[in-house]
Amino acid sequence: MEIRVLLADDHAILREGLASLMEKQEDIKVVGEASDGEECLEKADLLRPDLVVMDIKLPGMSGIEACRLLKARFPEMKVIVLSMYEDFEYVNRAIQVGADGYLLKKAAGSELVQAVRKAVRGEKTFSPQVLEMIVASLRDEGRGTTGGGPLDTLTPREYDVLAMMSEGMSNKDIATSLFISTKTVEKIASGIYRKLGVGSRTAAVRLFLDSKI
Incomplete structure (x- = not known):
């Protein structure tokens, strides 16, 4: 193509x-x-x-x-x-x-x-510097809006990974940005789904985005 x-x-x-x-x-x-x-x-x-x-x-x-x-x-x-x-x-x-x-x-x-x-x-x-700004902004918003919800149970690394997922980034891109392996991203994602009580990436991202409204 x-x-x-x-x-x-x-x-x-x-x-x-x-x-x-x-x-x-x-x-x-x-x-x-x-x-x-x-x-x-x-x-x-x-x-x-x-x-x-x-x-x-x-x-x-x-x-x-x-x-x-x-x-x-x-x-x-x-x-x-x-x-x-x-x-x-x-x-x-x-x-x-x-x-x-x-x-x-x-x-x-x-x-x-x-x-x-x-x-x-x-x-x-996104350029690495730009991505850092996006994640930092989402993290700051999350701290002020989750109000004791399930997102508060996430570690900083899990929150960053979920924020990147919400930007449409693939596991491979997330791994490259965070200097970790794709398998590590998959493991972190599994932990995110478990803590949020969801069974898919789409559901986790939806929950994350809903918390910003």
Whole structure:
């Protein structure tokens, strides 16, 4: 399967570099480029790419707003935010509008390539620094909202793993992020299910997300 990608960034030299990187991959094809949010929406409508790689700061319409509109118009289209901003406010807003990943521009090219492949499979990808912010935020929220519920029985490591599950990360991705083996993640997951009184990952994640409402 060939992954059709649209690049949206206001810096031509960066788009050229990304296009060169993508075109070296046998399974990825860059079908178009855009320099601002409005052009990105137009190109997305015309070209119908599988995925858009988008800067969060674009002239005129922001990348956040463009992402929101893309997801509203084309729910199946994936969007990966590529940004220089490590501020959690930007990360949180990107997640809220439906971004399928958030990578920092200092990430290696191989990370972006893998993120593209994962996104079309329905998996989320975040730069390690970004993931740390997400987990820390979820942990802080959990401490203030669980109110003695089953989530309070989880160890910090179990809570982190469950938070990552809620972001759509696979066991393999969680293992890589935490520098542990996949088998260890599976063992931790089993402990989570037992403590929460559920029998599946889906049920555990649902319970976790419900605690945030």
